[in-house]
Structures are given as structure tokens and as C-alpha cells.
Amino acid sequence: MKIAYSETTAFGPSFKFEDVNVSDLKLTGSEIPENIGMGQNLHITAVLEEYNETSGLFIFKPISTEIR
Template sequence: MFSGDYSETTFSGPNFKFEDVNMNDLNLTGTDIPDSLGMGQNLRIRAVVEEFDENLGIIFLDPIVTEIR
């Protein structure tokens, strides 16, 4: 997962990852909540930073609220 809007060719910002998280854990909000999420879905995420893996360059997140954009 990357920051910014989805693009097949470019990305910017750090790499983020949820680990051991299911759809219920995401606490989805918004007017049109889908049954599932897929590649290209733009989200606004509020989360707690659990860990930063400097070797992989990944920030591990624990979701608080996830809004469909």
C-alpha cells in the first residue's frame, strides 16, 4: 500500500502494510462501503504506527478508521 492516489505506473511516499487484518478490523466508513477491497481502491486511513522495518522500508499499521474515497 502506498500514499497518494492509485496509479499503475507511479507511486510516491512510504510503503505501508496491514498485517493479520480482515475487513472488520478496517472499521470502514463512508456512503458506499464495498463487500471487498481490491487493487486500485483509494482509501483514507487513520491508523496507529505499530512498527517501522528499516531493512524493508515498510511502516506496519494498526487501522483505526478506513474511509472509502
């Protein structure tokens, strides 16, 4: 099943990167943008650093981010 991007709904777990800028994302792909924005199609590879059981929030450390 393929899920289309939506600005009004979200699917999947809540996650974030802490203290990360664009260069820390280790961007790959044929066209690397200067900024990452809402609706950008990305394939993220990351390591789980922390999980907050109360909020259900995953905190990740980026390994690589492919622009699709």
C-alpha cells in the same frame, strides 16, 4: 499538489497491515464495499506499530478507513 492513481508507479512510503481482514479496517463512508481492491480511493487513519529500518516498511494497526 494532487497525485493521480497509477497502476505502474507508486508514491509514498511502503506500509502494510498484518493479520487484518476487511472488518478490521472499520470502514466508513456512504457506500461500504464487500472487498477492497487496487485503485480504491481510501482515507486511512492508523497507528504505527512497527518500523523496519532495513526495508523501510511501516506496519500499521487500522483505526478507521473512509471510502471516498
